[in-house]
Amino acid sequence: MPTAGNALFGLLHVYKRALRERYLRDGITLPLSHLRVLGEIGRHDGVMAREVATALLQDKGLITRVTRELEREGLIERHPHPTDSRAAHLALSADGRALRERLDAIEQTLEAQMAAGLSPARTRDFIDTVNAMTDQLDRDQESP
Template structure:
């Protein structure tokens, strides 16, 4: 297969997955934009997360990240704690409410992955995961 043929199936897959997750989030009554969900996920998975590391990872401008963080703080989903190494920054952590929401989101993602992988063998899934990681790494370096 020529590499030019990769674009269409990748776009179809990412669009189908994102659409499915958005619908599942809406149906679950979670009233958060996808950017906020991605922000919560990163904070939940990153030790010593700061607004700066979040901005770099998400490749968004500082104003967008600040708005998302302010919304999440106001919603009680995250908390800030002083960074003992740098008084100018604060560490971001999920609150108990944020942890509970992350658990709900993980269930939705697990259900999406289960549906998406129906009819595939474990070997096919492992190959896909390796290939997808390699392709992402190729683009990120």
């Protein structure tokens, strides 16, 4: 009998593979983890690493390492935090914005393919269900 977990693993596997293939066809070779961080920074210019970690449900240490690599690649910039000398705001550089636009186009095409044949209501229901499951699992991880 199929389970929600198996269905989710199957979807994630196929989705990640399709993303990697499309990115590579477009000459984009950064790991998916780096591209997710780049996307999150692009959605919230001036975001701090800990906020990126929270949004992506990732460890702050990993996000710090990835942001340093993205900065070395010239894709993001660090700006001093106005009130906390230990923190920095992260923003996309011009090259980072250009890459983000390419990624957005690829992701929109893949999303359209993934949802082809589904009604808008069914797509919204899927998103709501996945978000509810994510919240439930995340809440369980935080409980003692």
